[in-house]
Amino acid sequence: DQQVKQNSPSLSVQEGRISILNCDYTNSMFDYFLWYKKYPAEGPTFLISISSIKDKNEDGRFTVFLNKSAKHLSLHIVPSQPGDSAVYFCAARGAGNEKLTFGTGTRLTIIP
Amino acid sequence: DGGITQSPKYLFRKEGQNVTLSCEQNLNHDAMYWYRQDPGQGLRLIYYSQIVNDFQKGDIAEGYSVSREKKESFPLTVTSAQKNPTAFYLCASTPFYSNQPQHFGDGTRLSIL
Numbered sequence: 449d450q451q452v453k454q455n456s457p458s459l460s461v462q463e464g465r466i467s468i469l470n471c472d473y474t475n476s477m478f479d480y481f482l483w484y485k486k487y488p489a490e491g492p493t494f495l496i497s498i499s500s501i502k503d504k505n506e507d508g509r510f511t512v513f514l515n516k517s518a519k520h521l522s523l524h525i526v527p528s529q530p531g532d533s534a535v536y537f538c539a540a541r542g543a544g545n546e547k548l549t550f551g552t553g554t555r556l557t558i559i560p
Numbered sequence: 561d562g563g564i565t566q567s568p569k570y571l572f573r574k575e576g577q578n579v580t581l582s583c584e585q586n587l588n589h590d591a592m593y594w595y596r597q598d599p600g601q602g603l604r605l606i607y608y609s610q611i612v613n614d615f616q617k618g619d620i621a622e623g624y625s626v627s628r629e630k631k632e633s634f635p636l637t638v639t640s641a642q643k644n645p646t647a648f649y650l651c652a653s654t655p656f657y658s659n660q661p662q663h664f665g666d667g668t669r670l671s672i673l
Contacts, residue, residue: 454602482661489569489666489667490666490667491650491652491666491667492650492664493664494662497659499659537602539603546608546654547605548603548605548662550602550603551602552600552602
């Protein structure tokens with residue numbers, strides 16, 4: 449049972465445009481959500497997070513939006529840069545629970 | 561410079577042999593985790609430990625074992641009972657019960673010959 453889903457395995461975006469990566473979840477007990485970026489043969493690096501008490505969190509070029517009623521979150525990257533080409537994972541955690549549940553990832557390719 | 565060190569980066573073993581993957585952190589984090597990544601799949605939790613001398617099974621613990629004798633070390637043994645051990649293994653850590661994100665090592669790619 450996939451509790452965190454990233455339905456787009458890949459996405460290509462022109463450099464300078466906006467990249468939008470989507471994530472859906474089914475477990476209503478999740479209250480904290482994170483996005484990680486991963487290059488090949490490296491560990492994931494943390495990008496940005498959002499608590500369920502918020503609907504938006506912004507950090508530079510990265511903004512995460514949370515729609516609790518739809519159980520949906522999205523990561524916006526603007527403007528997209530070639531160094532943003534990587535696999536992006538969304539992850540979720542329940543209250544008082546250290547365990548993260550990860551989605552299957554979306555490979556983002558930025559076209560120069 | 562604090563971080564998580566996984567060694568070796570690449571590991572080859574013959575079928576039927578046990579193999580141990582190393583994970584060391586100098587971040588003074590309480591909790592440590594082992595994940596497995598397969599192509600086209602997300603990270604799946606194998607084992608985690610919140611304090612020394614204590615650990616819990618994750619979602620795919622069968623065929624794996626761990627120990628947590630020291631706060632900074634959390635080695636993972638892939639036993640011969642693991643039916644499909646070839647994968648990319650990632651170790652992570654975080655302070656106990658905090659909203660800080662998990663920090664990851666650079667992983668070990670295990671290939672069974």
